[in-house]
Amino acid sequence: MTDDDGQQELEAQFEQWRQYVLRRRELQPTDADELEDHLRGSVDELVARGLSPDEAFLVAVKRMGSLDELSREFAREHSERLWKQLVLTGDPSSPVAGTRSRRDLWAMLACAAGAVASVKVPALFGLGFDDDGSFYARNFALFALPWLAAFLAWRRGARRSVIVTLVALFVLGAVAANVYPLADDSQSIVVTSIHLPIALWLVVGLAYVADDWRSSRRRMDFIRFTGEWFIYLVLMGLGGGVLSAFLFNTFAAIGIAPEEFISQWLLPCGAAAAVVVAGWLVEAKQSVVENIAPVLTRLFTPLFTAALLAFLVAVVLTSHGIDVERETLILFDLLLVVVLGLLLYSLSARDPLAPPGPFDKLQLALVVSALAIDVLVLVEITGRITDDYGSTPNRAAALGENVILLVNLAWSAWLLLTFIRRRAPFAALERWQTGYLPVYAGWAWFVVLVFPPLFAYA
Structure with missing residues (x-):
């Protein structure tokens, strides 16, 4: 790699880092400029000591510490910003x-x-x-x-x-x-x-x-x-x-x-x-609420994980199957959607450069638990459809949704596992989730447009 290529790649890393910093709404563009100047100075110093630009960038970012802590420091220094953001709809000086x-x-x-x-x-x-x-x-x-x-x-x-x-x-x-x-x-x-x-x-x-x-x-x-x-x-x-x-x-x-x-x-x-x-x-x-939402995900992720694990233990101990009536199907689908929502929002708020931590392992436990429940629901729905009960719009829709969620959760669990084991970047999980959005859209439109005539408007 030539020096020009290395410099272009380094600039791309700076740009990616800056875009992530600007997602933190409590940090203004001037704050990002200040942080970037500090980061560039650290990178230049490390390169002068013999590190490659990539190595220097990673070390400098790590030295800067958690972006959450930096955000808190700026919030303490500029506490009036929160009230301006709550009351005003823009920078009054501009x-x-x-x-x-x-x-x-x-x-x-x-x-x-x-x-x-x-x-x-x-x-x-x-x-x-x-x-x-x-x-x-x-x-x-x-x-x-x-x-x-x-x-x-x-x-x-x-x-x-x-x-x-x-x-x-x-x-x-x-x-x-x-x-x-x-x-x-x-x-x-x-x-x-x-x-x-x-x-x-x-x-x-x-x-x-x-x-x-x-x-x-x-x-x-x-x-x-x-x-x-x-x-x-x-x-x-x-x-x-x-x-x-x-x-x-x-x-x-x-x-x-x-x-x-x-x-x-x-x-x-x-x-x-x-x-x-x-x-x-x-x-x-x-996005004043942006700092609240990650807290909610960290609060409810362990609670939902514990609830799902308790449910799975109860299923094993009692050997009871899952009732697949309409209200129950809606309940379980909503539960799986909530789990997916917790995963998605925690991904959107996570520092992509941060290494795997305990919360990532907790998320993996949540996804695996939801995956197990999804499989149980699919088994029950398939059994009902193949028995004398036959297929209904509710059961067919639930079957399709659970298959779609099964694919998403299964691959999400695999990507989370590989990330925790440091064998894949965090970006792969982000790309998987954002690339899956058209699948949800396609299925929702299919149900709305095709199901009524398919089931004779029943």
């Missing part, structure tokens, strides 16, 4: 940032208003919440997610081809949700209500990555966005519950019953608007 923040705010308000209007438009055609609950169950994601996608596409400056694709996919979702003649007690309504939001959320992901949809890094950013969006949405949901209880009790104290206002306006309109507002908060507040 006219350009302030203008962009105001534009984002107005765009968010317009999209949130669009989501609220979308929820109430069906009422103009006689489709109230009490009159046709199945209609709202199938379509609720279509009321809010297109507006969130519109906000993200506008903010990213997406090209016309991306916008056309987004519109086409949302129209396809609307057709699939409403064109099939499904009875109110049809299993296909439940299947569609579960899978359509998944399919449409990945369409939102396309709006998020915009013109850079092939990039593994941008897909991982979308995974991080999803985790932060979910946390903001839950927080707003809790606040909305408190507000609803307050309104109900205060107005009831003076003889006014606000049930209709709360159930017909406050809750549905607030939920639709919150979907858009949560996305804006992730973007505008510079």
Whole structure:
């Protein structure tokens, strides 16, 4: 390798390191400049002592210590930043940032208003919440997610081809949700209500990555966005519950019953608007919650690992099979999705340059436990289908989802094991997870579009 090649590779490593540093939202670009200057000085010193550029870079990064600790040091020195990020939507000292923040705010308000209007438009055609609950169950994601996608596409400056694709996919979702003649007690309504939001959320992901949809890094950013969006949405949901209880009790104290206002306006309109507002908060507040989410993953990973292991031990000791009725299937699928979510978000928040540690081993135990439960569920579902019970939309959907999760978890476990044994880089696990996102999208769309006619709209 020539000196020029070595220098280019070193610069690529600096750029990769800088991009990772800038993911820590508590660190400003000026902080990254300061850290990079320090890192470059250390690398130059080590190269002068005879180390190769690659060796010098790795040693210098290790000497700098944990990025978490560096972030805490900067947070202590600049504690006012957190409050500015919570209250403001940009750097008030920057006219350009302030203008962009105001534009984002107005765009968010317009999209949130669009989501609220979308929820109430069906009422103009006689489709109230009490009159046709199945209609709202199938379509609720279509009321809010297109507006969130519109906000993200506008903010990213997406090209016309991306916008056309987004519109086409949302129209396809609307057709699939409403064109099939499904009875109110049809299993296909439940299947569609579960899978359509998944399919449409990945369409939102396309709006998020915009013109850079092939990039593994941008897909991982979308995974991080999803985790932060979910946390903001839950927080707003809790606040909305408190507000609803307050309104109900205060107005009831003076003889006014606000049930209709709360159930017909406050809750549905607030939920639709919150979907858009949560996305804006992730973007505008510079991921203030980013430091909370990794803490949650480290808290719940051991708890879920212990719960799954306890369940497996109980299965062995009691020799009881798993009930594969609809509610049970949904419960186990949600459990596996939660496990996958914990894995994904912890991957997105992890320092890719850090060596394997105890938490990585704990994650491996969690994935292996989930993998064992997935196998048990698959055995039970396959047995029910091959017996006299036959196949139903619920069982077929659960079978496909568990096969997809089985493949993901199995290869994730292998990659985690090889990483822990220092035989593969951490990046391989990231690439596997981000590359698997289209599989989820393809299956969700297949269930929504093909299952109803395949099972005669049962």
